[in-house]
Amino acid sequence: MGKDRIIIFDTTLRDGEQSPGCSMHLEEKLCMAEILDRMGVDVIEAGFPIASQGDFESVQEVAKRVKNAAVAGLCRAKTADIEASAEALKPAKRRRIHTFISTSPLHMQFKLQMSPEAVLEAIAESVATARKFTDDVEWSAEDATRTEDDFLCRCVETAIKAGATTINLPDTVGYSIPEEYAAMFTLVLNHVPNIDRAVLSVHCHNDLGLAAANSLAGITAGARQMECTVNGIGERAGNAAMEELVMAMRTRPDKLPFETGIDTAMITIASRTLSSITGFSVQPNKAIVGANAFAHESGIHQDGMLKNQKTYEIMTPESVGLHKSELVLGKHSGRHAFKKKIEDLGYQLGDNAFQEIFKRFKDLADRKKTVFDEDIIALLGDDGTLYERIKFDSLRVQAGSEGPQTATLFLLVDGKKVETEATGNGPIDAIFMAISNIFPHPDANLLLYQVHAVTGGTDAQASVTVKLEENGITVMGQSADVDTMVASARAYIYALNKLLKKREK
Ligand SMILES: [Zn+2]
Structure with a gap:
């Protein structure tokens, strides 16, 4: 029996990037897009071009760089949005315009302040406008899961009539449960007369921890596109995680007879790269990509595994690119x-x-x-190879129970060696004070200081992440070293360098 092909639509760079603390710089987005393209994602949603000049540029650069996937840009039901998307997507080999409008009574009344009839008109007009620029147009019913049945069917029919080739029915607020989400697709498939001219798509949020379950219920009911993000990043509790969807279908073909174009052996690298870019590591017990996902520690399990791996292992670490x-x-x-x-x-x-x-x-x-x-x-x-106005030279720290803790720091600022000494409440505080002495930045706030041991052992490297914020701009620095103090100083300096670069712009 042939398996049905599921289109993987990745929105790590758009829905994912919109989540607090996950904003990415252009180079970081390009790096991620390149991995997504290589791993076989069908559609990469690269951003929301009208949102800002930065968003426009990154969509345009992703469009230039991506070799295989279609590149999508998001737009509201507004001509200016659609034109900006079309312009940004021009360099892409395959381009998709993705336009959306809310269809639930709550959103129409309070957010849009539009009547249902006006929303129907906006759908017809926006989809038709998008079709002038490309044959690949996706239309989304924002808050679909809280939309009245009859009205949802009319909206879908209108969008398809105007030329939409993909219809996305998102659970925008993460409120649905699997049975109910599946029923919405069954409804649309049974009641919209022109539904055979479009591909249906799922888009689920994880507010109740049901994003993957809902997405799978949606394709079982007939949807053929899944919208998802790497590591499940996204607004609030996040989106459905690509790795969970893809591995569920691969591990349970008996119940989920679907296939995707994803090279699952690239899951681990995609996850690690994203964590390193955003500074958000995944929880150790996260499905598929958590550090413990394939660790069988308990004695009974280990004994079983030694006799036959299949006793407790439903998929191999190698299948997700985790090599011993x-x-x-x-x-x-x-x-x-x-x-x-x-x-x-x-x-x-x-x-x-x-x-x-x-x-x-x-x-x-x-x-x-x-x-x-x-x-x-x-x-x-480690960010050490990036642009550097301030360079770490050397550090001496006095720490321990007999205070004061003191840091003596040598830096190269614009090529000139400078020295300073500072005391603080603990050695890290002293180091950060010393950096501030040399390079004052009173408006910046330290949002995050995080230390991880990279491996076991007392000589393990410490991986340090520092996030700074200044006037709404957030930057991050990362460094690893066997000396935690040195890694901390470097990570802070890298973040500061990025902030200086942002200031110049
Ligand atoms: Zn979303």
């Missing part, structure tokens, strides 16, 4: 072995980036006996 390290690196590992390791981990680096990372690796191997995969991933996430 065979090649552990150390001081004597050369360029060749290091290159192979980077490739095995799924990363692709240009020559300059490779040289820089190799240098950092050699430096680390001098101080740490065994360099694990996690150490290399942490180095790859």
